Amino acid sequence: MQANNRYEAERLVEEYADMIYRLALIRTKSPHDAEDIMQEVFLRYLKAHPVFESSEHEKAWLIRVTVNRANSFLSSAWNRRTLPFDEAVLGELPEEEDGSAVLNAVASLPLAMRTAIHLHYFEQMTVKEISSAMGKSESAVKSLLFRGRQCLKELLEP
């Protein structure tokens, strides 16, 4: 690989490592699976070297690949016993207000729901973008977001 790739990789890691890691984490609920997925997504990018019209396209591609990768992890490791999400993720973080409650609440939602919630509220993606990333219809995504919000309200607001 040439020097170009080094810069390309640096830019990619700089811009997208956290995004991919967080999405993989909220889907798999396991830091080490998330780490693996991140590595595979990057390797895939560097090998395939797709060309994009814009940075939005690039981001959409990475998100779709991450969702897809996390899918095949889940299907194989779906019932592997893992740490409770908060122990695994927050064990490493300083304790602060109610961050762990809201993370746990989102993590406790069904897979598609928490993915949609994460992409909408954290990655600020539109319903249309989410529908293409998740391979679901726009109305299905709307319903996931609506039901997700309802569930979170019940979980978090006494």
Add this chain to the structure above:
Amino acid sequence: MMERYQKAMGRIHAPADTKKKLLGSAARPRRSRAAKLLPVAACLLVLVASCAVWVLTETGASLLPVGSSYDEIYDTWYAQREDRLSILGGGGIAGEGDGDTYGDTTIMGGVSSSPSFDYSASDPKDYYETHSQTEGVKESDRQKTNGKFLWRIDGKTLYTYRLAGEDSELVSDLPLPEEAGFGSEMFLLEGRLAVITRCYKVPGLRFKAYTRVYLYDLDAATGIPVLAEVFTQSGYYQDSRILGDTLYIVTDHNGYVGVPEEGEEIPPETYIPTVGKGATERALKPEEIYLTRDIPMGRVGLWFSVVSAIDLKGKEILSARAILGSSYTLYASTENLYLFAHADGTKTKVFRFAMAGEDTALTGSCQVKGTLLNQFAADEQDGCLRLATSVSRSIWIHEEHFSGQFNCVYVLDEDLQIRGALEKIQPEERIYSVRFSGDLCYLVTFQQIDPLFAIDLSDPSEPKILSELKVTGFSSYLYEYGEGLLLGFGVEGTENGSLTGQKLSMFDASDPEAVTEITSLKVSDDWGILYDHKKLMISEEQGLIGIPLDGYQLYTYDREAKEFVLLGHYELLGNDVRGLYAGKYCYVTSTMGLIAIDLESYEVVAEIDLTV
């Protein structure tokens, strides 16, 4: 609310060393040693492998090559990693099947003789013991009882309750040592408690996972645990079993070191798994690590699956072994411990370790199509290993996603050769639960409605489907509830496949050629899948079924009326609710305390609230 999520999620970052690794893999400066070796790696590997075989045949340990040096282990992995990277570049990452071959089978020596433990001698017990898949092989749980005391592990605290109906009390709440991390499972073995914890160290930037076993002696009078010994094993905890007095513990160790700079040497201790007792810790020796020829590369990193055997009576590590590659689930019979690892093309590699005597040696390996759902998807009978797998193929071509599913049942003989197979069972669905029972295999698959298959394995070379029962929803756990009855716990659904809650089902399996559903009962409107079967308490002798949903629900199955009967529904605060019975009471615990239920009146007779 969503701002709070943004803020909390924003604090989570991808681990810095992984980012560094990613840059390393892009730039690919060859490390000095590997670089020199790579052009001849293939020839060297052949040479080295044959030497290793020779050495081991000599010692009689096993025929699968183990390492002769740490360099060899690293280089074996490195060479295969290069292959892996080229696979990654060739299009889809996972799922493309590659023809219909079963893959290779490697056999090392014969099946070892069975250890001489007497499983029949135990007295009839009037208290609940964690359900064991294999009789005589103990499994861990969040709580354990000996009938007099109940111990429960919650993160950093080990609770001891004295069980005495209305006089039950909390005897001690012992904090685990600071470096223990979090505990959620334990074993009870004749006056000893082995608590398993997971902890993470961050030396410099490297994130490292450890699994620890805290061995406590129990005071016979007070039940109070006294720390006696600590064992450490590197890696993420996967699962464990006890056979006789020996604890077998399996971890997945990630030794990924990235690609070093030119001229940089990598000290073996940075990537080789370690085991330790007390304050001592040692790296596994090269000869304790099997150089799996076709490394299960489900993951990118330099993974090892580590199996150690700890004598809990003698408080010694009897043996430690590792294979290159990570495993995803395990199954133990009374003779063998099987590790299952992902192999490329949605296949599973099977590694068989003998659980006998001082050593835990690899005695065979093979490969089958598909992935095992969990421990219940494997079973050994009369030397034959039976497996139920789901094959899921998924591929992206440009922006289109294609996927396919089917299920298989395999019968492997003592040499791990396939004796019989049923493939392509129920295409487009995947397995949601499995239970082997003697010559039968019960299989639940699901997409919209749930077929329950009964498969006859009495002729290992010719498994055949005896019956297929279609009901709505699906069972995610199957339990043999006495002669001819099969209890299912799972998700209730409608005929178009939408899920509406959770249910108990009882099946009449007395005629495997015509399995029927006798009754089912919805037990909760919330739906979710039961991932941990140990959350359920099922005792056919006591006629009790305990379900930790919406508090705690206690049911029985009325054989005359052929229906489930609710005995009591109890409110309980806290998480990770678990129940067990001891004598005339049922005790239900959570992270916030314990309640005692009288099993005659089904009234709560004692409540211990840890929050006050």
